[in-house]
Amino acid sequence: MRHALDIRREDDFAAWYQAVISQADLAEDSGVRGCMVIKPWGWGIWERIQRLLDERIKATGHENCYFPLFIPVSYFAKEAEHVEGFAKEMAVVTHHRLKLQDGELVVDPDARLEEPLVVRPTSETVIGQAMSRWVQSWRDLPLLINQWANVVRWEMRTRMFLRTSEFLWQEGHTAHADKADAMAETLKMLEVYREFSETVLAMPVIAGEKPENERFPGADATYSIEAMMQDGKALQAGTSHYLGTTFAQAADIRYQDDQGQQQLCHTTSWGVSTRLIGGVIMTHGDDDGLCVPPAIAPHQIIILPLLRGKEEDAQILAFCDKVRMALVAQDALREPIRVLLDTKGGKPAVKRWSWVRRGAPLIIEVGTRDMEAGQLSILRRDRLWRDDGKPDFFTQDCDAFAAAAGDMLAEMQQGLYDFARMRRDGAIRRDVASMADLAAHFADAEEKPGWVALPWARPTGGALDAIVEQMKGLKITIRNTPLDEPAPEGRCFFTAEPAVETIYVGRAY
């Protein structure tokens, strides 16, 4: 079978990933180091992600705000552990003017800032300052804030969507009266992320706690959702942090309790980013390009009129528009169906394959014969090929299709999830009993390492460091401790102490 991409996943997964991004028109290099241009189809997917996640963030009582892009260096200095974690990779604004010198544009040395400004890598410090103004009494708590923003972390090795110097995200920041309330918030938002990933992105994830060595700089506990990509590597797709009183102490976020006593707040933060699009690509892409889950497809159905530059073209277009109107009047996944009647010039076959590569869920072609018979030729992106290697078009009566389209899209959404879930579950081993076996597994499974579940006694400090070091030799890391699995029988794989939980280990992006 000849596929729509010129590179296959099994031949070179990394090159395939770049090919999808380019050939599905998602993004491209910008010419600016570490920054990408997100193109309309990629941006449309991000807009859908934003809208559906924003609804969930608001439904759980959070309000959106906007905080400054720049953070004075002194804000960072207040929280030592936090700055340790970020100081190495921030863009620093030192001047506020350029000037022409001998016909060349140069930084004007007279315009040096008194205090350098950091382009936000995350906003804990600056939002902490605001919280200390906004929180006075226990009545002001909980304070539940979210922001959609661009952030910058200077990355040496970048990869589109997965790790770029500038990226887009939402960052939630909340303040609470006590640990119990803040922990409940941390876990609530982790669950929002899990449900969002699985329902909206059709991307199965494990929600769990990161080990101590993988915590966010300054956090008391960090939780993540971890997705498995088709190459068997893990993608950390979202994190939720319980920050204890560390940031409250640094920014002086205090409240008067109902007894009149001053107390420190407990804070949280949580975020997901444009990295999710990378996750969608590596979960649902195939050798024909991307397959976009209907919930986040900018257009769910593409109507392609087969025009021939003849008189009857006008009739075909009128017929297609009638079909479009009938479809947009229907709902899929509780929203009106999103339909594009693509009337751009170009050869029909070229246009068809460009929509296949972009991963539009349903592609409809309408020629003269279809029109005359009142029927449509439909191609499902998730069932592209017949056994004979031809595209699996099927024919349906116009009205019947309009009535069925919503269910068909919902079924595709579920099918994508089920398939990814099956693949992931099949790539988790639970039978590795010794270090030698573990080493053998990751040595053999260079291609698709998958994850290994191990019983775990939750070692800390030096004991944990030694284990992390051992795993580094195998090029693996602890992904997380799943929240919804019962404590395993037996003893810790590493320390032989009684196990209290399971961990997943594997290679990661």
Added chain:
Amino acid sequence: MRHALDIRREDDFAAWYQAVISQADLAEDSGVRGCMVIKPWGWGIWERIQRLLDERIKATGHENCYFPLFIPVSYFAKEAEHVEGFAKEMAVVTHHRLKLQDGELVVDPDARLEEPLVVRPTSETVIGQAMSRWVQSWRDLPLLINQWANVVRWEMRTRMFLRTSEFLWQEGHTAHADKADAMAETLKMLEVYREFSETVLAMPVIAGEKPENERFPGADATYSIEAMMQDGKALQAGTSHYLGTTFAQAADIRYQDDQGQQQLCHTTSWGVSTRLIGGVIMTHGDDDGLCVPPAIAPHQIIILPLLRGKEEDAQILAFCDKVRMALVAQDALREPIRVLLDTKGGKPAVKRWSWVRRGAPLIIEVGTRDMEAGQLSILRRDRLWRDDGKPDFFTQDCDAFAAAAGDMLAEMQQGLYDFARMRRDGAIRRDVASMADLAAHFADAEEKPGWVALPWARPTGGALDAIVEQMKGLKITIRNTPLDEPAPEGRCFFTAEPAVETIYVGRAY
């Protein structure tokens, strides 16, 4: 009458403006020079503006993208006139790392960037680079792109929403085959802005062309919408530029025409920003705070239960929720009505006045007696006071109000526009016949200068410069030349040549 703000417009308009921003919970100083924190109510207004304008931008065929925050200095060097206009006020990233030195965080001198990066003040240059990749043939045209983004212009004197170093905006960028098509685009988007301002923001504007001396750096023609604030000063609320082939030349945006010849594209750009919120405040604010046009109110109706910490509270809350449900099932301005049942603690009167200051269009109070009678006490933000100086609550049966609320909100929206339009039209003088009169007008009208319409022969170059200089003495500028007014009779106010158009002159923000 005791008003809800402690400062009146007529006593100190500038201080009143700051008081509204603070007391309507719109925004506050961030502690970071020239940057503000946009708070939930202010951000909610911006989200409404974004959504309703984005719909219009998409409906006119534009697609959203995202381009890098950073622009290498060399991109600017390619367009000399453009850099002239911006070089003085840009944030420059020169380093990518901080380090700890003697316990202090400092810029790491080893992490100097080879080429400094400018934080985008606008994206013509970087989008031009992308366009030169994307446009090959006449079939690729027009290329219609928009971006929602934050931009930075280093401002010495800042004022919240009106002029901040970082601000949020949308910037449209388009490429066309010829001047006619690009000019049509420039004027189409100007009209989108006019319709949006008047319909959605209820803010009347004059759409017209800026004089040559006020053009965007590098543009062949600049158009604007100009609104008149309550203090009689002008606010440039949006601009649309025809850029000719200047940026196409700098970035090499060329296409092959249908004869096989290489041609330069003609480009446009157009933008509106968070400045619009400043315009809304100074158009619709009064001595009781803000009055938000229903189309952009995050909540259009606030339900305030009058709770007394007694058993019947539960009944009142249940009743209020029934009212809420009945209201959200109704539409206003073709969208479901947005209702907040405000159950936060605090004294009812304090809560009422905080919503008055924020400018929620309708405030409903529900006490035991109301509940028992199945009725509501309603306060309209646009008709706040009775003649006796008391809040003008009126009583309406529950069901009748639910049925009428949509129309009431639409009527408020129209009423706000009509009132602002009447005020503006009354503050435009068309009878000023001599320089002496003009000088006298602006000397006398220190408080509310308003605008003066003058016949204009469209002088350019040195002649225009001399006039601009003369006007500087009166602290006024040319706002624009209205597109929809017939050419005036008679002679140019300044040059005595035959007039070809009208100009508005006035003081401006």
